[in-house]
Amino acid sequence: MRPRVxxxxxxxxxxxxxxxxxxxxxxxxxxxxxxxxxxxxxxxxKPICESSIIVEYIDEVWSSSPSILPSDPHNRALARxxxxxxxxxxxxxxxxxxxxxxxxxxxxxxxxxVAVEMEGAYGETSRGGDFFxxxxxxxxxxxxxxxxxxxxxxxxxxxxxxxxxxKTPGLVKWAEKFSADPAVKDVLPETEKLVEFAKLxxxxxxxxxxxxxxxx
Amino acid sequence: MRPRVxxxxxxxxxxxxxxxxxxxxxxxxxxxxxxxxxxxxxxxxKPICESSIIVEYIDEVWSSSPSILPSDPHNRALARxxxxxxxxxxxxxxxxxxxxxxxxxxxxxxxxxVAVEMEGAYGETSRGGDFFxxxxxxxxxxxxxxxxxxxxxxxxxxxxxxxxxxKTPGLVKWAEKFSADPAVKDVLPETEKLVEFAKLxxxxxxxxxxxxxxxx
Numbered sequence: 001m002r003p004r005v006x007x008x009x010x011x012x013x014x015x016x017x018x019x020x021x022x023x024x025x026x027x028x029x030x031x032x033x034x035x036x037x038x039x040x041x042x043x044x045x046k047p048i049c050e051s052s053i054i055v056e057y058i059d060e061v062w063s064s065s066p067s068i069l070p071s072d073p074h075n076r077a078l079a080r081x082x083x084x085x086x087x088x089x090x091x092x093x094x095x096x097x098x099x100x101x102x103x104x105x106x107x108x109x110x111x112x113x114v115a116v117e118m119e120g121a122y123g124e125t126s127r128g129g130d131f132f133x134x135x136x137x138x139x140x141x142x143x144x145x146x147x148x149x150x151x152x153x154x155x156x157x158x159x160x161x162x163x164x165x166x167k168t169p170g171l172v173k174w175a176e177k178f179s180a181d182p183a184v185k186d187v188l189p190e191t192e193k194l195v196e197f198a199k200l201x202x203x204x205x206x207x208x209x210x211x212x213x214x215x216x
Numbered sequence: 217m218r219p220r221v222x223x224x225x226x227x228x229x230x231x232x233x234x235x236x237x238x239x240x241x242x243x244x245x246x247x248x249x250x251x252x253x254x255x256x257x258x259x260x261x262k263p264i265c266e267s268s269i270i271v272e273y274i275d276e277v278w279s280s281s282p283s284i285l286p287s288d289p290h291n292r293a294l295a296r297x298x299x300x301x302x303x304x305x306x307x308x309x310x311x312x313x314x315x316x317x318x319x320x321x322x323x324x325x326x327x328x329x330v331a332v333e334m335e336g337a338y339g340e341t342s343r344g345g346d347f348f349x350x351x352x353x354x355x356x357x358x359x360x361x362x363x364x365x366x367x368x369x370x371x372x373x374x375x376x377x378x379x380x381x382x383k384t385p386g387l388v389k390w391a392e393k394f395s396a397d398p399a400v401k402d403v404l405p406e407t408e409k410l411v412e413f414a415k416l417x418x419x420x421x422x423x424x425x426x427x428x429x430x431x432x
Contacts, residue, residue, distance in 0.1 A: 034301060034333065048293045050300055060289040073276040077264045084266055085250060117250065 001146045001187050002051040003039050003058065008183035009137060010062040021200060052083055055142055068139050079133055082121050083143040089114050093150040096158060097198045108160050111151075112167075118144060119168040126170070130177040137181060145178045153194040217362045217403050218267040219255050219274065224399035225353060226278040237416060268299055271358055285355050295349055298337050299359040305330050309366040312374060313414045324376050327367075328383075334360060335384040342386070346393040353397060361394045369410040 007014050019028055019038055031040045031047035041048040041057065048057050059068040070076050092114070095107040121140070122132055129135035132144070151162045163171045179188055223230050235244055235254055247256045247263035257264040257273065264273050275284040286292050308330070311323040337356070338348055345351035348360070367378045379387045395404055 034297075044290075046290055048290070049297055053293050053296045053300065056296070057289055057293040060292065073273055074260075074262055074264070076276065077269050077273045080269045080272070081250075081265055084269065 001149075001189065002142050003041050003054040004187040005137070005142050005145065005183050006055045006058040006068055008187070009066055009068060010058060010064075012058070012062055021197070051146070052087060052139075052143065055139060059139075066136055068137075068142070070133055070138065075133065078125065079139045082118070082125075082132065082140045085117075086114075086140070086143040086147065090147070093147065093154070094201070096154055097201045104158060108154070108158060108162075111154075111162050112160075115162050115168050115171060119171050122170045122174060126174075130174065132174075137178065137183060141174075141178055145175075145184060148175055148179065149189040149191065149194050152191040153198055156191060156195050157198060217365075217405065218358050219257050219270040220403040221353070221358050221361065221399050222271045222274040222284055224403070225282055225284060226274060226280075228274070228278055237413070267362070268303060268355075268359065271355060275355075282352055284353075284358065286349055291349065294341065295355045298334070298341075298348065298356045301333075302330075302356070302359040302363065306363070309363065309370070310417070312370055313417045320374065324370070324374060324378075327370075327378055331378050331384050331387060335387050338386045338390060342390075346390065348390075353394065353399060357390075357394055361391075361400060364391055364395065365405040365407065365410050368407040369414055372407060372411050373414060 004014075004016065017025075017027070019025060024036055028038065028040065029036055031042065032038075032049045035049060037049075039049075039051050039054060041054045043057075043061070048054050055068060070079055089111070092107045092111050096104055125133050125140070127134055131137050132140035137145075155161050163175060165172055178184055220230075220232065233243070235241060240252055244254065244256065245252055247258065248254075248265045251265060253265075255265075255267050255270060257270045259273075259277070264270050271284060286295055305327070308323045308327050312320055341349050341356070343350055347353050348356035353361075371377050379391060381388055394400055
């Protein structure tokens, strides 16, 4: 989702190739031989891998405004800090698809802490605008926004609301604005599909976690 | 070490403040309230956190040559890809300080795979130069080079050589060139100190791992 939002912000036309669950295409294996993972952006015949790197690449190649990263180095560093912080939290969402009740609860607790931390970051950086860093969607919105689908799937599967009016009122509004943005609304995944996908993954991850002592 | 090498490449004078093991200074807690971790760069009274973000910040603020990231967007993305790949592997070094024999062996096996993968990346990107990406130290060298001390400490503690003439001949030469570079040689940690530090950390991490079901 992140690269698609970035391309939409830049008004770049693209072809969207989907992978089938349970198999990896030759094109994917050839394009990302190290991680063998989506997303991959193919541009000028060359692959770019890793969503956060793709987003920065898109911002640099289509450097006409609107820009996705702030131009000031300190604000850029701050935006990268929060995007990296969120990247580190992605595995918490996966844990929920597979783990024991105890582990699920621990992950949900951590995700709630992430939400409160991000509420603070939103308050500090939005400066009266609707988004992190100001009045247009930037790299932190893209990173955080790509988690909204998973957050909604958690609400369905686990019955826990990660964003609420009481603890994260700013983010509740932010999520509405982000989800309704023209660059975003057509690429937000449907919650029902994510829930089905989470169920499919559960079995797979349970097996993988059991066979890997380092849990990586 | 990464920010220091980057500052040295840019010939920027800096004051180096060290934290004491086992305690965190007020300045650190105030400067990096989210992660409470070094390194932090203080510049113009503002903190920048996370080593890879600091390195990009340094490259952007002191943008006069020599540059640390390639100027071409595709090469930048490729350099960021390998730097991020290495960042993901950092926890493997920590596992060795604390884990069971089985886990140690698994980590060492994974680190050997990392070395072989990086040998391939070095061959592809050095293009006849001494370093990743060409003839001067860049972001991948800095990320990978910051692991050399830990690799040497592993050699002492575990008796395993991660780089060798047989499987990673290019990296053996690269490590020599990198370690001898004027921007690097005075900031490379002493192996003996790292070994002592690893022993200190062992006890601490054992306790932390036991109390955290998610092992994060």
